[in-house]
Amino acid sequence: MKSALILIDVQKDFCPGGALPAPDGFTIVPVINQLMDQFKWVIATKDWHPKGSIHFDKWPIHCVQYTEGAEFPIELDFEKINEIFLKGTGNLDDGYSAFDATNISLEKWLKERQIDTLYFCGIATDYCVLESAKHALRLGFNTYIITDAIAAINVQPDDGKNALENLQAKGAHLISSKKVITNLGLNLING
Numbered sequence: 001m002k003s004a005l006i007l008i009d010v011q012k013d014f015c016p017g018g019a020l021p022a023p024d025g026f027t028i029v030p031v032i033n034q035l036m037d038q039f040k041w042v043i044a045t046k047d048w049h050p051k052g053s054i055h056f057d058k059w060p061i062h063c064v065q066y067t068e069g070a071e072f073p074i075e076l077d078f079e080k081i082n083e084i085f086l087k088g089t090g091n092l093d094d095g096y097s098a099f100d101a102t103n104i105s106l107e108k109w110l111k112e113r114q115i116d117t118l119y120f121c122g123i124a125t126d127y128c129v130l131e132s133a134k135h136a137l138r139l140g141f142n143t144y145i146i147t148d149a150i151a152a153i154n155v156q157p158d159d160g161k162n163a164l165e166n167l168q169a170k171g172a173h174l175i176s177s178k179k180v181i182t183n184l185g186l187n188l189i190n191g
Helices: 029-036 106-112 126-139 159-169 177-183 185-190
Strands: 003-008 040-045 083-087 117-123 142-151 173-175
Touching: 003 126, 003 177, 029 117, 029 142, 029 177, 040 126, 083 106, 117 126, 126 142, 126 159, 142 159, 142 177, 159 173
Parallel strands: 003 040, 003 117, 040 083, 117 142, 142 173
Antiparallel strands: none
């Protein structure tokens, strides 16, 4: 079994003070930094919207290409990331799922490395984490959500909780970072 850690949209605009913040956006960064040390394969996604995206008909303007808000927060240990996948890059592209990345095919990248198990963390539980994990399940990947390394936008108060219930019902496994680090062991994670 080969595994990868996938950081979904850990970007300044999704952290407190950003254009579309998850209230707990900063609190998950130290957890993610600790998790990255446990994996051989660490990949990240970025929302990478053009200025004229129809996505902004639904959402505040956020993560616009080449802006400060689209960057990783300085607290994130981003030099440990093996590859960055850009999504939402077209004017008509929402880019909720990591598998919709346009610069590199995530599915192909994972298959080339024979990775079959994905551990998701990042922002937002109720949108891009949800859609990426659902897509991973449809493609047949063993899918884990690291519950203390995700943050929800919570447009409605229970959106994050409902997203986790939805994923669990579809076959995703919920796991804590402590369990990933202490119980799975490096051989299982690094494959």
